[in-house]
Amino acid sequence: MDHQIPAFETATNDLGKIRIAPEVVGIIAGLAAQEVEGVSGMSSGFVEELVDRFGRKKNPSRGVQVEVGEKEAAVDVSVIVEYGRAIRQVAEEIQHNVKRAIEMMTGLSVVEVNVHVVDISFPKDERIVESEPAPDKAPRVR
Numbered sequence: 001m002d003h004q005i006p007a008f009e010t011a012t013n014d015l016g017k018i019r020i021a022p023e024v025v026g027i028i029a030g031l032a033a034q035e036v037e038g039v040s041g042m043s044s045g046f047v048e049e050l051v052d053r054f055g056r057k058k059n060p061s062r063g064v065q066v067e068v069g070e071k072e073a074a075v076d077v078s079v080i081v082e083y084g085r086a087i088r089q090v091a092e093e094i095q096h097n098v099k100r101a102i103e104m105m106t107g108l109s110v111v112e113v114n115v116h117v118v119d120i121s122f123p124k125d126e127r128i129v130e131s132e133p134a135p136d137k138a139p140r141v142r
Contacts, residue, residue, distance in 0.1 A: 026065070028102050030062060031060050032094075033097065038082050041121065042078065063077060074111050075110065080117075082121055083121060083122045099113050
């Protein structure tokens with residue numbers, strides 16, 4: 001009963017094989033990266049950003065690429081960091097969180113987590129700007 005699902009084999013026991021699809025590792029990595037304070041979002045490129053804005057369901061593995069072997073994994077994550085945050089510190093926290101989550105949940109050894117900071121998000125200015133009242137009549141030009 002061996003299906004042709006692209007996956008890596010993490011274990012074989014008396015009952016059979018255990019396989020986890022690479023997409024699952026991508027979802028774990030994406031969610032772990034988004035948990036880090038200072039990450040405002042994930043980025044998967046211009047085309048994906050447009051598609052997401054027009055109603056497609058959010059993909060938890062967006063902005064994540066994984067390479068998975070039999071016992072190891074390498075991960076690339078592309079993130080958007082909040083303005084004012086220490087980018088290096090946020091990136092290092094992402095590396096640690098992603099590595100920990102994948103290793104804990106899959107048993108794989110994560111050999112590298114490459115963080116690509118592709119954008120900075122700025123807070124929306126919520127102040128209301130008061131404008132001068134408009135004149136009742138515009139000046140005439142002769």
